Amino acid sequence: MSHPHPELSAPPSLPEGALRVIALGGLGEVGRNMTVFEYDGRLLIVDCGVLFPEENHPGVDLILPDFDAIRHRLDDVEALVLTHGHEDHIGATPYLLRERGDIPLIGSELTLALLDGKLREHRLRHTVHHKVSEGDTMSLGPFELEFIAVNHSIPDALAVAIRTPAGLVLHTGDFKMDQLPLDGRITDLRAFARLGEEGVDLFLTDSTNAETPGFTPTEKAITPVIDQVFRESQQRIIVACFASHVHRVQQVLDAAVAHNRKVAYVGRSMVRNMGIARDLGYLRVPAGTLVEAKELAKIAPERQVLLSTGSQGEPMSALSRIAQRNHDFVHIEEGDTVLLASSLIPGNENAVFRVINGLSRWGARVVHKGNAMVHVSGHASAGELLYCYNIVRPRNVLPVHGEIRHMLANAALARQTGVENVVVAEDGVVVDLVDGKASITGKVDCGYVFVDGASVGDITESSLKDRRILGEEGFISVILVIDSQTGQVVGGPEIQARGFAGGESTFDEIRQPIIDAVAVKVAEGVTDEYQLQQVVRRVVGRWVSRAHRRRPMIIPVVIEA
Known part of the structure; x- marks a missing residue:
């Protein structure tokens, strides 16, 4: 079983007749699902969803897939296939369409209707829609698509079979096998079996519930x-x-x-x-x-x-x-x-x-779910996944949609049914299907893209770290005025803080050490404002760590008068 490696290099050029698969989101996380298929220089995207922020993402509204790996190749995209209408599968579509507005969208009636409402909110007009139902087929460049009905916790969900000269791929989307669905629309296991008889070269399967034994309740x-x-x-x-x-x-x-x-x-x-x-x-x-x-x-x-x-x-x-x-x-x-x-x-x-x-x-x-059975999952449990592996009998398996523990559990299930080649990848890891065998061949840069209000991609991990420090540890600003001729402190230090108990007297004991440290540096010939600010930051940082067991953001300002 292959595992992603953090030291993977950029992938080589795609061999002729091979199929490349890159997940730009959804592998190693629950959400942000987006998978790119490449054959003969053409691209097909399946899903384009968002991830919702957690408590360690202060001020972030949404997290998008990273489009950088395909941004220079958006003209090569044949279409975006949407498996169903959940936010973690369609929510990032408006942001992709801002970069190329005429990408054809393919999905079921309800999926496209929900997306249309979202596009109107973003003031985007997009007319290239292809409404499909289970049993429909269509050709897009080198890709032949077939759509298959699956159960999920939203109506009108679809799996998609992708035929290319490199082989047959079956992508389940999010699915389960409810045998008594409220709308009477069951997962089409006969289609799965028929595709299995044809020969599925790569099976991408929903991993979200792979750790849960048995079957998901109806x-x-x-x-x-x-x-x-x-x-x-x-x-x-x-x-x-x-x-x-x-x-x-x-x-x-x-x-x-x-x-x-x-x-x-x-x-x-x-x-x-x-x-x-x-x-x-x-x-x-x-x-x-x-x-x-x-x-x-x-x-x-x-x-x-x-x-x-x-x-x-x-x-x-x-x-x-x-x-x-x-x-x-x-x-x-x-x-x-x-x-x-x-x-x-x-x-x-x-x-x-x-x-x-x-x-x-x-x-x-x-x-709630902790005290009554008021919810059932929309995802296949281990028993259903085993059932599917035995029906489809795929040559290669790539678990998708889930945290790493879910994907590893899914991989173990596939191996139990006799699948010899199971590839566990994460976001950005490149998987090539060459001569019927799937393997990891490299990695592309693929990070989080944060949406903060109207800002997309301007927030970095560094600025998020600053926000977390501000929220958890507080901040201290220190303002000093020094004589431009002598370098001596002639004003301050004026200290303001947030997130600390006590009044202004809290900082009385550190004022003189700040003045003394700056005087020492000035005596050594240091007059650069930035270097003096760093001196103030170090003195205050050591003191607040020792006296208050805190690591606040420290903002020193040195002004020449």
């Missing part, structure tokens, strides 16, 4: 739990879930009808996405069930249901504002029930628990 298993929550609740019910989880919203709507409650959407993305799903027929909303959120004040609490965003504890989401009691018109009352109908994305645990505690403090009963 969505229908949640229906009785939701019904019980509605039956036991005496007052208002607030349900938080992903704004794209159409099936979960359908279950809540059905329960509301059964228990004679009215439903309102709270949160911009929830309103937008469910409107799209309803218009396209993916969501059935019984007449008279849906009301505007602001109309709830006229309805008795025991007849209210709010469907909200914010199941991951996002600070600006509707649920977080409700938990902090600063939402415009939704205020938690004693006896309300809040149902968190989603999983915990790794890294979001603290934010979610903070919301749960906030809701509980105001008297709400919070039902």
Whole structure:
């Protein structure tokens, strides 16, 4: 089994007749999925998603794939194939289209509709759409595509088979094998088996749930739990879930009808996405069930249901504002029930628990995955992956979509079924399929691209480190005025700080050592302002580390008078 190596060099030129695969995101992380296929000088991209920031990314709104590896070759891109409509698969598409606006987009009806709403938000007009369904085929340059139905936690998800002269690739996208799906659309295992008979040279498989034994429970298993929550609740019910989880919203709507409650959407993305799903027929909303959120004040609490965003504890989401009691018109009352109908994305645990505690403090009963079966995963567990490997019988396997532990677990499953060549790669690692064998041949630069407000790519790891220091350790500014002729200190040091207990007297003991250290350097003939600032930084840094056990950001300013 091959493993990525940090010392890999740039890949050689692609041999004639070979297929190259480079993931620019989604390998070694849950999100930011983007994979580039290259054959005969032409490129095909599968997915272009975002990663949501964690607590160690202060001020960051989104994290994008790094387009640098293909930026100079965007004219070679035949199309962007979108496997389904989740943000971690479509969310970065507007940023790619800013660089080349006529890249053809290929996806299912719901996927493209959700993307269109996003493009309008970005004020982008994009007309090159190819709507596809399961069973459809199409040719793009050297790539022959076939689309296959798969289950996921959003309707209309597709796997894609990519035929090239170098071999047949099958990319599952995100998938599971729910045998009793709410919409009746099952993962097409017959198509997987047919492709297996044809001979799959490279199988890219969803790794997210590879560590979980057995089979992922069916969505229908949640229906009785939701019904019980509605039956036991005496007052208002607030349900938080992903704004794209159409099936979960359908279950809540059905329960509301059964228990004679009215439903309102709270949160911009929830309103937008469910409107799209309803218009396209993916969501059935019984007449008279849906009301505007602001109309709830006229309805008795025991007849209210709010469907909200914010199941991951996002600070600006509707649920977080409700938990902090600063939402415009939704205020938690004693006896309300809040149902968190989603999983915990790794890294979001603290934010979610903070919301749960906030809701509980105001008297709400919070039902979540930790105390009830209110969510099932959208990803195949180990039993389903084994099943797929035995059906497809691929010659080579490249686990995708997951942290490194998930991909290694997926690789182990493939090997158990007899797959001899399993390649575990990470973002930027180049995998070439040559003469039917996949192997790692190099690496391209591939880092995080941070979106901060309107700024894309301007935030670096260094500036994030500065932000973390400011937030965790505080900062100290020291201003000194020195005589331009003598070099003696004639003003200050004036010291200001944030993040330290105590008043100005806290820094009295360090003022004279600063003056003395600067005087020594001046006596040695040092007059350069930058060098004197470094002297101040070192003196203050040593003192604050010893006296306060802190490592703040220190900003020294030396002014000549």
